[in-house]
Amino acid sequence: MSMIEFHDVEKYYGKFHALKDINLHIDNKEVVTIIGPSGSGKSTLLRTIDGLESISSGQLIVDNFDLADPHTNMNKIRKNVGMVFQHFNLYANKTVLENITLAPLIVLKRPKAEVEAEAHQLLEMVGLDSKANSYPSMLSGGQKQRVAIARSLAMKPKAILFDEPTSALDPEMIGDVLDVMKKIAKQGMTMVVVTHEMGFAKEVGDRIIFMDDGKILEDETDVKGFFEHPQEPRAQEFLSKIIH
């Protein structure tokens, strides 16, 4: 069953054509990585899935909800689709624990004791239970991103979208975040990951998408094959620049 379906989707910012004729089906439990140069529309594509950007035309179906339909309640989709941002965006006025428990408490209205116990388990999983009572300002970038991942997992989503989750991190911190993402992938989470981490794409991705100029140029399930023999000249050029 498809979790996410794009049918002939177009997106304009004023006159700028950000997404061009996007057709894409992402299945349950699939781990899809999206790569491409800056400004190619990767992040825009990802953000439309969560309704953070609207689409100009076409059809976008997420978890059986039609996003172009004005009657669709975006909050219902967002309950089931988590998002991890490049700049973490942890709630600055809440502790680490509160960052994780707030949405389950006020959105899902679940009991506090249960939510807190689960939050501690999640923090354990990302290796940060000792930081439960710290404020985000006291954490390093890598720690913040692991908390952000725990925060989105706490909603028990059907899919998580990652928007360049390691791009703002020191090289030393990237490994810890990728390890957490690998764990989640192994547990069978549907993941769409916009990334520059080719290692992650190769190792964890079930499928790789290459975008340029608002278009999907390659969409391969043979990820290793893509890296060895990219079909599109634009993809060859891109890979030759980033892999030395």
Add this chain to the structure above:
Amino acid sequence: MSMFIHFWPQLLEGLKITLGSSLIALVGSLILGTLFALLEISHNRVLHLIGRIYVEFFRNIPLLIIALFFYVIVPLFAAKLSGFTAGTLALTIYTSSFIAETVRAGIQSVDPGQMEAARANGMTYIQAMRYIVLPQAVKLVIPPLGNQFVNLVKNSSVLAFVAGFDLMYEGNLIAAQTFDTFGAYIVVGVFYLILTLPLSYFMQYLEKKWNAGSGEREASALANE
């Protein structure tokens, strides 16, 4: 000094009125100002326009005109308002237009990523505002809000013009009775200081207390580099 002793009951009465009017206007303008700030940042064009018109209108006309409107014009068409009510109402509306601008700027200086993350986390716009954005905006607006509150206390002297029996009104009376204009207004000035100085220090205290968190933020940011 003799003026303090001689007119003590009158001055105390005026102080009570000034304090009462200021307190009501402070709470009222904070609520009204926040409400209009939320209208101003609304994506709904009509709501946004209502917010803009309210703010631009009331902060650009003299407070005295608003007070006289409630004291003189309103009774012609509706119920008669006492000087205290008319003055306090005018003070609330006038101050709220400044507070709306302050709060709007505060909300808009909170990182937009905070709202985005809260929405992506499943919260409604109102929940995201209430739990994430407004609490962060409050810290940012404490210093400018302190200025507004001090101005509010001083502006409450508008009550004197609409027979509101406040400090300034009593001061005018005493000056007229004793012909000691200089002494009377010095005494009144001292009474205003009794109200505004503690308020000013209280706001500075809040600012320091709530900034303790961001001090840690800077320290840890340095430690991470």
